[in-house]
Amino acid sequence: MDRTRRVALKGAGMSSLLVAGFATGLLRPRDAWAADWNKNAFESKTVSDALNSLGVQKVVPSADIVIKAPDIAENGAVVPIDITSNIPGTERISVLVDKNPFPYVGTFDVSKGALPYVHLRVKMGESSNVRVVVTANGQHYEAVKEVKVTIGGCGG
Amino acid sequence: MANPMKIRAKLEGDVAEVRVLMAHPMETGQRKDANGQVIPMHFIKDIRAELNGKPVFEAAISQAVSRNPVFAFKIKGAKAGDKLSITWVDNRGDTRTDSIELGS
Numbered sequence: 026m027d028r029t030r031r032v033a034l035k036g037a038g039m040s041s042l043l044v045a046g047f048a049t050g051l052l053r054p055r056d057a058w059a060a061d062w063n064k065n066a067f068e069s070k071t072v073s074d075a076l077n078s079l080g081v082q083k084v085v086p087s088a089d090i091v092i093k094a095p096d097i098a099e100n101g102a103v104v105p106i107d108i109t110s111n112i113p114g115t116e117r118i119s120v121l122v123d124k125n126p127f128p129y130v131g132t133f134d135v136s137k138g139a140l141p142y143v144h145l146r147v148k149m150g151e152s153s154n155v156r157v158v159v160t161a162n163g164q165h166y167e168a169v170k171e172v173k174v175t176i177g178g179c180g181g
Numbered sequence: 182m183a184n185p186m187k188i189r190a191k192l193e194g195d196v197a198e199v200r201v202l203m204a205h206p207m208e209t210g211q212r213k214d215a216n217g218q219v220i221p222m223h224f225i226k227d228i229r230a231e232l233n234g235k236p237v238f239e240a241a242i243s244q245a246v247s248r249n250p251v252f253a254f255k256i257k258g259a260k261a262g263d264k265l266s267i268t269w270v271d272n273r274g275d276t277r278t279d280s281i282e283l284g285s
Binding site: 145 | 242244250
């Protein structure tokens with residue numbers, strides 16, 4: 026009796042069921058995640074393309090976004106960034122590193138019960154502006170902070 | 182199976198200051214191994230934190246987040262005894278969820 030073959034067949038049966046489920050819309054796991062993973066934005070090679078893909082047409086500079094990051098980062102592989110938005114109604118905080126090969130780093134959705142704050146650590150290939158775009162009440166606001174990098178953190 | 186996250190939370194009034202460390206290589210797809218072969222992209226894409234089963238903080242991120250990602254965020258309306266759970270999903274469909282009880 027070839028057990029491996031049986032298990033393989035059973036597995037194949039299960040996955041085709043799953044595929045059918047996805048196709049008919051019965052199983053839609055992506056619905057569970059509100060902060061949608063925006064493929065076009067993540068694959069954009071310029072800040073303007075990324076912002077377009079994110080639906081950010083008009084962005085207003087704001088002094089109410091506080092970015093704490095080192096002026097000079099010795100190690101581009103780990104650059105700590107602390108972001109606080111003092112804009113009322115802040116829903117999302119998006120982070121871009123202008124000169125990275127793919128500038129868009131991510132979006133943090135704080136609209137469901139978090140304060141408008143996030144800390145993260147990013148890779149930076151070279152000295153660049155770190156750009157933060159805050160979405161509040163359908164408007165977009167931004168602030169930038171320059172970080173100089175002495176050793177890049179993308180290649181290796 | 183990925184290693185467990187390290188989650189710490191401190192209650193300040195009704196705000197939980199959360200700090201999480203996720204064990205993940207966060208490969209960018211731009212590095213090469215010793216034989217000159219490109220190391221494929223492997224990175225966390227989605228993160229969600231839930232307080233007592235209700236989503237309170239969500240993120241969509243790229244491979245530009247540093248290896249073994251660390252995040253901090255602040256959750257409103259939290260109290261001792263609440264259950265905080267954090268889930269990540271990576272680009273290969275691997276996922277991990279870890280939970281703590283606040284104030285413990």
